[in-house]
Amino acid sequence: MPVPLYQAKADFFRTLGHPVRIRVLELLRDGPRPVRELLNEIEVEASNLSQQLAVLRRTGLVSAVREGGSVVYSLATPDIVDLLAAARRILTDMITGQGELLAELQAEAAE
Amino acid sequence: MPVPLYQAKADFFRTLGHPVRIRVLELLRDGPRPVRELLNEIEVEASNLSQQLAVLRRTGLVSAVREGGSVVYSLATPDIVDLLAAARRILTDMITGQGELLAELQAEAAE
DNA sequence: TCGCAATATGAAAAATTCTTCAATTCAACA
DNA sequence: TGTTGAATTGAAGAATTTTTCATATTGCGA
Structure with a gap:
C-alpha cells in the first residue's frame, strides 16, 4: 500500500x-x-x-x-455515528475491570 | 456527560x-x-x-x-478491525468523486 | 563468560497543534 | 447608513508530539 x-x-x-x-x-x-x-x-x-x-x-x-x-x-455523513460507536466499544473493552470511566461509557451506550 | x-x-x-x-x-x-x-x-x-x-x-x-x-x-482486541473498517468507509465517502486516493481505498477494501 | 542481534528507553531538538486575543465579516434591523 | 449580535480569521505564544541519537537491556549462541 x-x-x-x-x-x-x-x-x-x-x-x-x-x-x-x-x-x-x-x-x-x-x-x-x-x-x-x-x-x-x-x-x-x-x-x-x-x-x-x-x-x-x-x-x-x-x-x-x-x-x-x-x-x-x-x-x-451518518457513517460517523458508526465510527463513534465502534470507538466506544473498544474503549469499553480497554477500560473494563479497571475503570472509573466504565460506568460513564455504559450509561452513554444505554441512551 | x-x-x-x-x-x-x-x-x-x-x-x-x-x-x-x-x-x-x-x-x-x-x-x-x-x-x-x-x-x-x-x-x-x-x-x-x-x-x-x-x-x-x-x-x-x-x-x-x-x-x-x-x-x-x-x-x-479484534474490535479494532471494525474501527478501521468504519474509518475506511468514511474516508471513502469523503473522497468519492474528488479523489486520487479513492482507487487505493477501494483496492484495499477488496483484499 | 563474551559478544552480538533485537528492542527499548531517555532526553534534547525539531515540528506540529492549541489557545487566545484582536480584528474582521456578514446579516438583520432600527 | 449605523449598530448590534453571531461567527470566523490571522497571528503569536504556549503546550504537546515527533524524531533522532546515544545509551541501556535482554536473551542467545560461540
Missing part, C-alpha cells in the same frame, strides 16, 4: 483527537445545530470553538450552512 | 492519528508479528518504531510478548 494513504488515515484520526471536536460530533449525532447551541453545551470560547469547527470543516467531517443570523452545522 | 470522558475518547483517537501507528495496527490485523517483521514493512528507524509501539502499548491497543530473541505484538 502506498504511503499517502496512511497519511490520509492518520490525518483523519488526528482530526478526531480533540475533546471539543469529539463533543461537537457527538452533539451533531442528534441532528443539525447552530453554533450558538454548541457553544451553550461546550465550555469553550467562541473563537476556540470556531477554530475547531474549521478543522472539522476542512477535513470534511461536518458541513455548515448559513441560516439567517446563524450558522447551522451537521454531520457530513 | 462529564468532562474526562471526552478526554479519554480524544486521547484514544489521537493515538490512532499517526501513520506508523496506523500501519502497525493494519499489519496486526492479519495476526501477531515480531518487531523485526514490522520493521521490514514500515520504512522507519528501529528506535522510532519502538517509540510508536510504546504509545500503542500504553494506550492498550496492542500487547507484546517476548518469544525467545524477539518480541511479538498483537492487537489487544
Whole structure:
C-alpha cells in the first residue's frame, strides 16, 4: 500500500483527537445545530470553538450552512455515528475491570 | 456527560492519528508479528518504531510478548478491525468523486 | 563468560497543534 | 447608513508530539 494513504488515515484520526471536536460530533449525532447551541453545551470560547469547527470543516467531517443570523452545522455523513460507536466499544473493552470511566461509557451506550 | 470522558475518547483517537501507528495496527490485523517483521514493512528507524509501539502499548491497543530473541505484538482486541473498517468507509465517502486516493481505498477494501 | 542481534528507553531538538486575543465579516434591523 | 449580535480569521505564544541519537537491556549462541 502506498504511503499517502496512511497519511490520509492518520490525518483523519488526528482530526478526531480533540475533546471539543469529539463533543461537537457527538452533539451533531442528534441532528443539525447552530453554533450558538454548541457553544451553550461546550465550555469553550467562541473563537476556540470556531477554530475547531474549521478543522472539522476542512477535513470534511461536518458541513455548515448559513441560516439567517446563524450558522447551522451537521454531520457530513451518518457513517460517523458508526465510527463513534465502534470507538466506544473498544474503549469499553480497554477500560473494563479497571475503570472509573466504565460506568460513564455504559450509561452513554444505554441512551 | 462529564468532562474526562471526552478526554479519554480524544486521547484514544489521537493515538490512532499517526501513520506508523496506523500501519502497525493494519499489519496486526492479519495476526501477531515480531518487531523485526514490522520493521521490514514500515520504512522507519528501529528506535522510532519502538517509540510508536510504546504509545500503542500504553494506550492498550496492542500487547507484546517476548518469544525467545524477539518480541511479538498483537492487537489487544479484534474490535479494532471494525474501527478501521468504519474509518475506511468514511474516508471513502469523503473522497468519492474528488479523489486520487479513492482507487487505493477501494483496492484495499477488496483484499 | 563474551559478544552480538533485537528492542527499548531517555532526553534534547525539531515540528506540529492549541489557545487566545484582536480584528474582521456578514446579516438583520432600527 | 449605523449598530448590534453571531461567527470566523490571522497571528503569536504556549503546550504537546515527533524524531533522532546515544545509551541501556535482554536473551542467545560461540
